[in-house]
Every structure is written in C-alpha cells, then in structure tokens.
Amino acid sequence: MTSRREFLKKSALGIAGIAVAPTLLKGQRQAVFSSQRPRLGERCFTSKAVEIQIQKIKAQIKDAKLAWMFENCYPNTLDTTVQFGKRNGKPDTFVITGDINAMWLRDSAAQVFPYLPLAKQDAKLQEMLRGVIHRQMYCIQIDRYANAFNKKALPKEQNHWSSD
Numbered sequence: 001m002t003s004r005r006e007f008l009k010k011s012a013l014g015i016a017g018i019a020v021a022p023t024l025l026k027g028q029r030q031a032v033f034s035s036q037r038p039r040l041g042e043r044c045f046t047s048k049a050v051e052i053q054i055q056k057i058k059a060q061i062k063d064a065k066l067a068w069m070f071e072n073c074y075p076n077t078l079d080t081t082v083q084f085g086k087r088n089g090k091p092d093t094f095v096i097t098g099d100i101n102a103m104w105l106r107d108s109a110a111q112v113f114p115y116l117p118l119a120k121q122d123a124k125l126q127e128m129l130r131g132v133i134h135r136q137m138y139c140i141q142i143d144r145y146a147n148a149f150n151k152k153a154l155p156k157e158q159n160h161w162s163s164d
Helices: 004-028 048-060 064-073 076-080 105-121 123-142
Strands: 082-087 090-095 102-104 148-150
Touching (some): 048 105, 076 082, 082 123, 090 105, 090 123
Antiparallel strands (some): 082 090, 102 148
16 A cells, blocks of 8 residues: 555656646647748749748758748748839839838838849849839939829829929
C-alpha cells in the first residue's frame, strides 16, 4: 500500500510534468506562417527581381516570423497599390498612397523607393518607375501647388477647385 507521503510526492511530480510539458513541446514544433499576399493573378504589379530579392533576404533572416513579415510587407506596394498602364504611349503609374484612392507626390516616391536598387535587373520594374515619374510630372503640370491627385486628374479648365 502507498503511503500518503509517496502519493503526494508522485502527484506533485505528475502535476509539475503536465505544467512543464507544453513549454517543452512548444520549443519543438515550428510555427506555420502562411502568405498574406494576394494571389499571383490578383496582384496589381509583379516583378521577378523583387521576388528573387524576397527569397534572398528571407534566406538570411533566422527568425521565421520576421522572415514571414518581410515576405508579406516588402512587396505590398506592388501587390496592392500600383496601377500601371500607358498614357499617350508612355508608362503611367498611379500609386495609391493612403486610405483613399489618391496619389500623394511625396508618398508615392517613398513607396517605390525600396525597389530602385532592383530596377537594373528588371525592365518591367524600370517601366513602372518611369511611369511614377511621368504621372508625377503630369500631376504637377495640372497644379504645381497641390500635393495629392485623384487618378483621373482634371485639367484646370474642368476643375472648379483650380481657381480657389
């Protein structure tokens, strides 16, 4: 027959083991982080150079969560805010820079800045960046004192705010 002392000792060890087990097991399993990026076909703009850079940097980041965050954040401007096209035969890129569909001149430049070092490796990325410059020039010609524009910028003659 087990004494009360033995019973309490074994019970305490059992409870301690149960309490410590999740901590020990947690260290052995890998957290799974799934991509939060839009599906490839739903992305606003894609760049092979950016995708290569993502994989290269991710491989250098030891922390899995930080690598996952980089993979999701670095391409976010291209994935969700860049609207690339042509206007008058030239590249035209409208970059949504806030919670409304407007392009702020300073912010649009800042949003595409991280991709400049990759432009030499990707002609499509070069065209997109040229498009930002063309769009900004177009907007400044409409109103050199404004700092934000809608995608369909109205000429002065049609814009009642231009005389304000």
